[in-house]
Structures are given as structure tokens and as C-alpha cells.
Amino acid sequence: MKLLIVGSVAVDTIDTPFGSVKRALGGSATYASVASSYFTKTGIVGVVGNDFEKKHINLLKKQGVDLDGLQVDPSGKTFHWSGYYEGDMNEAITRDTELNVFEKFNPVIPDAYKKTPFVMLGNIHPALQLNVLEQIKKPRMVLCDTMNFWITSAPQIVEQVFRKVDIICINDGEAKLFCNTSSLPKAAAELLKLGAKRVIIKKGAHGVNLYGKKSFFSLPAIPLTKVKDPTGAGDSFAGGTIGYLANCKTDTEDNYRRGLLNGTVLASYCVENFSCRKTVSLKKTDINKRVKMLKEFNRIPAMK
Amino acid sequence: MKLLIVGSVAVDTIDTPFGSVKRALGGSATYASVASSYFTKTGIVGVVGNDFEKKHINLLKKQGVDLDGLQVDPSGKTFHWSGYYEGDMNEAITRDTELNVFEKFNPVIPDAYKKTPFVMLGNIHPALQLNVLEQIKKPRMVLCDTMNFWITSAPQIVEQVFRKVDIICINDGEAKLFCNTSSLPKAAAELLKLGAKRVIIKKGAHGVNLYGKKSFFSLPAIPLTKVKDPTGAGDSFAGGTIGYLANCKTDTEDNYRRGLLNGTVLASYCVENFSCRKTVSLKKTDINKRVKMLKEFNRIPAMK
Numbered sequence: 001m002k003l004l005i006v007g008s009v010a011v012d013t014i015d016t017p018f019g020s021v022k023r024a025l026g027g028s029a030t031y032a033s034v035a036s037s038y039f040t041k042t043g044i045v046g047v048v049g050n051d052f053e054k055k056h057i058n059l060l061k062k063q064g065v066d067l068d069g070l071q072v073d074p075s076g077k078t079f080h081w082s083g084y085y086e087g088d089m090n091e092a093i094t095r096d097t098e099l100n101v102f103e104k105f106n107p108v109i110p111d112a113y114k115k116t117p118f119v120m121l122g123n124i125h126p127a128l129q130l131n132v133l134e135q136i137k138k139p140r141m142v143l144c145d146t147m148n149f150w151i152t153s154a155p156q157i158v159e160q161v162f163r164k165v166d167i168i169c170i171n172d173g174e175a176k177l178f179c180n181t182s183s184l185p186k187a188a189a190e191l192l193k194l195g196a197k198r199v200i201i202k203k204g205a206h207g208v209n210l211y212g213k214k215s216f217f218s219l220p221a222i223p224l225t226k227v228k229d230p231t232g233a234g235d236s237f238a239g240g241t242i243g244y245l246a247n248c249k250t251d252t253e254d255n256y257r258r259g260l261l262n263g264t265v266l267a268s269y270c271v272e273n274f275s276c277r278k279t280v281s282l283k284k285t286d287i288n289k290r291v292k293m294l295k296e297f298n299r300i301p302a303m304k
Numbered sequence: 305m306k307l308l309i310v311g312s313v314a315v316d317t318i319d320t321p322f323g324s325v326k327r328a329l330g331g332s333a334t335y336a337s338v339a340s341s342y343f344t345k346t347g348i349v350g351v352v353g354n355d356f357e358k359k360h361i362n363l364l365k366k367q368g369v370d371l372d373g374l375q376v377d378p379s380g381k382t383f384h385w386s387g388y389y390e391g392d393m394n395e396a397i398t399r400d401t402e403l404n405v406f407e408k409f410n411p412v413i414p415d416a417y418k419k420t421p422f423v424m425l426g427n428i429h430p431a432l433q434l435n436v437l438e439q440i441k442k443p444r445m446v447l448c449d450t451m452n453f454w455i456t457s458a459p460q461i462v463e464q465v466f467r468k469v470d471i472i473c474i475n476d477g478e479a480k481l482f483c484n485t486s487s488l489p490k491a492a493a494e495l496l497k498l499g500a501k502r503v504i505i506k507k508g509a510h511g512v513n514l515y516g517k518k519s520f521f522s523l524p525a526i527p528l529t530k531v532k533d534p535t536g537a538g539d540s541f542a543g544g545t546i547g548y549l550a551n552c553k554t555d556t557e558d559n560y561r562r563g564l565l566n567g568t569v570l571a572s573y574c575v576e577n578f579s580c581r582k583t584v585s586l587k588k589t590d591i592n593k594r595v596k597m598l599k600e601f602n603r604i605p606a607m608k
Contacts, residue, residue, distance in 0.1 A: 088486035182392035184509060185527035205488060206510040207522065216601050218511065220522035223489035254605035261604065291607060297520050298602040300565065301558035303595060 001066060002040040003246040004113050005033045005239065006132050007122020007145075008079055008102060009046040009070065011056075013095075014274060015084040018228045024275035025056045026081065028122035028145070031235035033065045034276045035266040036120075036243025038287060043113055045069035045132070049077040049101040063280055068110050073101035089230050090204070109135040118246035120238060121165070123147045126157040133164055141251060143167040143242045145234070151178045162194045166251075169200040169238050184209070198256055200241070202234050210260055217257050220297055222268040222290060229274045233267040236279060240266030265290040305370060306344040307550040308417050309336045309543065310436050311426020311449075312383055312406060313350040313374065315360075317399075318578060319388040322532045328579035329360045330385065332426035332449070335539035337369045338580045339570035340424075340547025342591060347417055349373035349436070353381040353405040367584055372414050377405035393534050394508070413439040422550035424542060425469070427451045430461040437468055445555060447471040447546045449538070455482045466498045470555075473504040473542050488513070502560055504545070506538050514564055521561050524601055526572040526594060533578045537571040540583060544570030569594040 007029030013022050029044045036042045043066035052072065060067060079102035082095040107128055117140040121129040129144060142165040150158050151174055158178065162168055168191050172184055179187035184201055188211035191199045199211040207220040241263030248255040265287050269278045311333030317326050333348045340346045347370035356376065364371060383406035386399040411432055419441050425433040425448040433448060446469040454462050455478055462482065466472050472495050476488055483491035488505055492515035495503045503515040511524040545567030552559040569591050573582045 088490070090486055182394055183529065183531075185529045186392070188527075189529060203510065206507065209524065209527075211527075216524075216527055217603070218522070218524035218601050220513065220520075223492075223513075223515075223520055225487065225489045225493060227487075257603075257605055258607060261607075288607075295604045297522050298604050299521070299561075300599045300602050301561055303562060303565075303592075 001043045001113060001116050003036055003042045003118040003120065003243060004045065004069070004109070004116040004136070005029050005036065005042060005120045005122060006045045006107050006129070007032060007120075007124055007235070009044070009048050009052075010079040010081055010102070011052075012231060012275065013080070013082040014229060014231055016089055016229050017086070019274065021274045023080070025059065026231065026275060027079065028235040030060070031232035031270065031276060031279070032120055032122055032239025033060070034063055034279045035236040035239035035263070035270070036246070037063045037065055038266070038282065038284070039240070039243035039262065040118070040246040042066065042243065043069055043116070045107050045109060045113070047071040047073050047101050047105045050074045052078045059280060069108075069113055071108070073104075076101040085230065089227060092231065107132050117141070118242055119143070120242045121145065121161065122235065122238075126150050126154055126161045129161045130157070130164070141166045141242070141245060143169050143238060145169050145238055146174065148174055148177060159194065162191065162196065166197045167200060167242070168194075168196045168198075169202065169241070171202040171204070171234065175199075175201055197251070200260070202237060204233075208237070208260055208264060210256055212253060212256075215253050217253075217260065219260050219264055219294060221264065222293060222297075224268060224271065227271045230271050232270050232276065236270035237263040237267040239263070261291050261294050262287065264294060305347045305417060305420050307340055307346045307422040307424065307547060308349060308373070308413070308420040308440070309333050309340065309346060309424045309426060310349045310411050310433070311336060311424075311428055311539070313348070313352050313356075314383040314385055314406070315356075316535060316579070317384070317386040318533060318535055320393055320533050321390070323578065325578045327384070329363065330535065330579060331383065332539045334364070335536035335574065335580060335583070336424055336426055336543025337364065338367055338583045339540040339543035339567070339574070340550070341367045341369055342570070342586065342588070343544070343547035343566065344422070344550040346370065346547065347373055347420070349411050349413060349417070351375040351377050351405050351409045353383075354378050356382045363584060373412075373417055375412070377408075380405040389534065393531060396535065411436050421445070422546055423447070424546045425449065425465065426539065426542075430454050430458055430465045433465045434461070434468070445470045445546070445549060447473050447542060449473050449542055450478065452478055452481060463498065466495065466500065470501045471504060471546070472498075472500045473506065473545070475506040475508070475538065479503075479505055501555070504564070506541060508537075512541070512564055512568060514560055516557060516560075519557050521557075521564065523564050523568055523598060525568065526597060526601075528572060528575065531575045534575050536580065537575050540574040541567040541571040543567070565595050565598055566591065568598060
């Protein structure tokens with residue numbers, strides 16, 4: 001296996017102005033692995049409860065995602081997030097979070113996964129992210145995500161994680177919060193000093209930025225006028241990006257850029273329907289079509 | 305003359321964490337004309353009062369800006385804005401606005417200016433923007449800017465202006481406010497329906513987007529860690545963009561994109577010092593250096 005993704009596997013109840021779903025498949029590891037599955041063989045490490053439906057398992061398996069690392073905890077129910085979006089859906093409003101079996105999640109990496117060269121540490125407690133890294137033998141590349149909650153409640157542990165990874169992939173608000181600045185270039189420079197090779201700043205509708213020590217790359221989000229549900233966009237982006245990279249022989253700036261293109265495309269499909277309904281049904285030609293669109297969005301003509 | 309810029313000519317008193325200026329040269333027409341002067345012969349139409357210093361006149365003249373349309377109103381003082389920025393300077397906080405002679409500004413276009421092919425309507429009352437358009441004979445291209453204040457207080461007149469121009473160039477907050485949506489793609493689509501050929505959305509540190517009916521282009525701001533004073537960045541951008549376009553034979557998508565590149569570069573230099581201190585001292589090589597940087601920031605490698 002090429003890529004291991006650790007994160008939440010959840011069921012989500014979501015209302016948006018364009019519809020609702022109840023207990024649909026969700027979670028960071030789910031969205032990320034569905035996205036990465038288009039590029040590389042992916043396995044997930046996570047936990048679900050005694051109520052997790054067989055159809056979700058089947059869907060992930062059909063997508064080619066390896067589930068040997070998915071623990072089933074019979075003592076409780078699956079992590080359940082309930083929330084909604086209003087207006088143009090720029091912000092998720094949480095109605096209820098039932099951690100359930102996720103509260104006591106202890107990621108155990110199966111032996112067969114321990115030499116996986118690429119690792120994505122999805123948004124879970126940073127102490128668990130460290131715990132996962134200790135179980136993996138010399139990965140070639142590690143990408144981590146996190147969230148405001150951990151930056152506020154456990155900043156030192158988040159920093160320990162940041163110091164051990166190759167790619168820090170967080171959103172603009174989180175970068176500014178962690179670095180205590182409202183300048184993204186300053187935040188990115190500070191994050192790079194912790195040792196990562198690249199910092200990826202996710203800016204939602206404003207797209208993404210890739211910062212290296214001596215490089216900078218910018219990519220817009222695909223401008224969509226029909227967004228049904230933004231849940232999972234960031235995870236689909238990260239999964240698509242690291243999934244693409246896992247299939248590359250070298251870690252060059254060009255390959256990072258290609259990874260971001262594919263991640264951006266997966267995110268754009270993700271938001272067009274609830275859960276991973278859209279991202280599980282893509283063809284390679286769908287992905288390539290939007291990669292081509294992005295190239296045109298960024299195209300700079302020769303100067304006269 | 306190729307380009308006429310109508311807007312405010314002001315003196316600004318500004319404090320930022322990196323210094324202060326008192327009664328420095330400012331105003332939308334000032335910033336925009338200094339930027340455009342690198343690309344095309346530019347004249348401004350505006351008003352100053354009896355206190356306007358000769359050194360400001362000399363500076364604009366030295367820059368090659370034609371001042372035949374700059375009225376000197378002996379009855380009062382020059383428009384004076386006083387404000388400050390805190391922290392990372394994402395927002396200007398106004399201490400005081402003395403409109404002075406600007407309050408009764410009635411733009412009179414000199415005969416020699418009436419056949420100017422390119423017009424930038426800087427941020428002034430939309431009724432005055434309409435008044436200016438009536439005085440110009442069949443311009444080839446008109447770009448307009450506006451601000452929240454007019455969108456809130458005179459939305460119908462702003463709409464009349466938008467219906468008469470080729471390029472609507474406004475910031476993201478203004479676009480969302482005018483179209484009553486928080487989705488930029490939706491706002492841009494709505495603005496294009498009013499008849500403009502292009503809508504340019506200025507997003508500050510997130511860069512700019514260029515929307516056409518069938519095209520989209522995205523450009524980041526140059527990531528600067530040393531910003532001294534953000535005042536005038538948007539006007540420098542607009543002036544640089546329309547200035548570049550005024551020197552082009554055709555209004556192609558590629559020329560719009562080239563215009564945005566040059567506008568972005570002028571904005572990046574503007575914020576590196578107070579007033580137009582930095583933008584009046586540029587060489588063509590300084591501009592080309594940053595145009596080249598931007599090309600690399602947007603560069604997408606061939607997909608494998």
C-alpha cells in the first residue's frame with residue numbers, strides 16, 4: 001500500500017439550502033481516502049461503532065480503499081456530527097457532536113501498514129497524530145491537517161506534530177491563529193521554519209497557496225455557482241493532493257503543484273453533492289477535464 | 305492623451321505600525337495615475353483646494369501626468385483623509401474625513417480630453433461618474449470603481465454606472481454587497497449580466513479574479529512580509545491595469561490578463577512605502593522583475 005490516511009470516519013446529518021442528509025457517510029479519513037483512491041492504493045486507520053452500516057463499508061471497498069485498519073468498536077456508536085449551512089454556506093454551524101467511540105480512539109497501525117511510504121494525518125488529536133508517526137517506519141512523506149480546536153487547546157503538541165511532517169496542510173484561519181498574525185505570508189514563513197518542506201494554505205473559495213522556502217504557487221478554487229454541501233472539501237483536497245504525490249517518483253516542486261491541481265479538482269466535485277456521492281462516481285476524464293480548466297484559469301500569456 | 309482618470313486628489317494623514325505621514329499626497333486619481341503613467345499618457349480630472357502644495361503638483365508632472373483637468377478651487381482646502389492601521393493592517397480605520405472642496409466637486413472635462421479613448425472612473429459619487437461619461441465622446445473602454453458607501457446610499461445610480469462601463473473593478477466585499485450574496489462567482493455572473501465585458505474582483509491579500517462571460521483568470525497578490533502602508537493599493541492596481549490596456553491595440557482576454565499582471569505589480573510596490581513614494585521611483589526593470597515572479601507563482605507544469 002502506498003498511502004495511509006488516519007482520521008475520523010463518521011456519519012453526518014447535514015442541512016443546507018439545497019437539501020438534507022441523515023447519517024450519511026462522512027469524516028476526514030472517508031473524504032480524503034475516496035479522493036486519493038483515484039491516484040494510489042489507500043488504506044485508512046479509524047474507528048466506527050456498532051451501528052456503522054454495511055453499505056458504507058461496501059462503498060469504501062468498492063472505491064478500492066483498504067479497510068484493514070478500520071477498527072469496529074462494539075461498545076458504542078459511530079462518531080456523529082450534525083450541522084447545517086445557511087445562505088451561501090461559507091460556514092458550518094454545529095448542532096450536535098456525538099464523539100461516541102471516537103472519544104476513546106487509539107489508532108493502531110496494522111503490521112502490513114507500517115512501511116507505508118505516504119501518510120496523511122487527518123484532523124484528530126495531535127497526541128494521536130504523534131502516536132501514529134511513532135508506529136510508522138520511515139515514511140517518505142507525511143502530510144498533516146489540524147483544526148482551530150487543537151491549536152487553542154494543545155498548541156505545543158500541534159507544534160510537535162508540525163515539526164515532524166513534510167507538508168503542513170491547514171486553512172488560512174488556522175495558520176493565522178497558530179502563528180498569531182493576520183498576514184498569511186508571515187504565517188507561512190513561520191510554519192516553514194518548523195522544518196516542513198511545504199506549507200499548503202487552504203483558503204476555501206479563494207483557493208490554495210503552496211509555500212516552499214524559495215517557491216510560491218497559487219491556485220484558485222474552481223468558481224462554482226452550484227454548491228450543494230461544502231462538507232469534506234478540505235479533506236478531499238488534502239486526500240487528492242497526497243494521493244497524487246504518492247504516485248510520483250520524486251518530490252519536486254512541479255509534482256507538488258500537480259498534486260494541488262488534482263486536490264483542487266476533487267474538492268470541487270465533493271461540494272457538488274452531499275457526502276461523497278459525487279466523488280465516488282468520477283471517471284478519470286472528469287478529473288482531467290477540470291485539471292484542464294484550472295490550467296486555463298492560471299494561464300499567463302507571454303508578455304509583449 | 306490615451307487615458308483619463310477621474311477621482312479624488314487628497315492629502316492623507318496616516319499611521320501604521322511602521323511609521324506615519326502627515327498630509328502626504330493621496331487620493332484615488334493620484335494613486336491610479338502614477339501607476340498608469342508607466343504604460344500610457346495619462347491625464348487626471350479632480351479638484352484640490354487653496355492649500356495644495358506645489359511639490360505635489362511637481363511630483364505628478366514629473367511622473368508625466370497631465371494636470372489640465374485638475375481644478376484648483378480657491379474657496380477651500382483639499383480633501384483630507386486621516387486614518388490608521390493596526391496589527392497586520394487588513395483594515396483602514398478612519399479618524400477623520402474632511403471633504404472640503406471635494407464636497408462640491410463638479411468634474412469638468414477639458415475639451416482636449418473629450419476624445420480620450422480610455423477612461424477610469426475612480427471612486428466618486430456615481431452621479432458624478434455618469435456626468436463624466438456624458439462629457440466623453442465614445443470612449444473605447446471605461447473602467448469603474450466604487451465603494452460600499454455608494455452601494456448602500458445610491459444603489460440605483462451605481463447600477464446605472466455599471467450598465468455603461470466595459471470593466472467593473474470592485475473589491476470582493478463590494479461585489480457581495482451589491483449583489484446581496486456571499487458567493488463571488490454568483491456576484492460576478494450577476495454583474496456581467498449588466499453588460500460589462502469583464503468584472504475584476506479585487507480581493508486584497510488574496511489577489512484578483514477576472515471574470516468574463518466565458519472566461520476566468522486568477523492571480524495572487526505578491527506575498528509580501530514587509531508591508532508599510534496598504535493605502536492606495538486598489539487604485540494603483542486599477543490604474544496599472546487600465547494603463548496597460550490603453551497601450552494595447554486590441555481588447556483580447558490575453559491583454560486583460562497582461563493588464564492585471566501589471567496592475568498587481570504596481571499595487572505590490574505601492575504598499576511597500578507611504579503615499580506614492582515607491583511607485584514614483586520605479587524603473588521598467590522593477591516592473592518586469594515582478595511580472596516574472598507572478599508568472600512563476602501561477603505556473604502550472606505539464607501534466608504527466
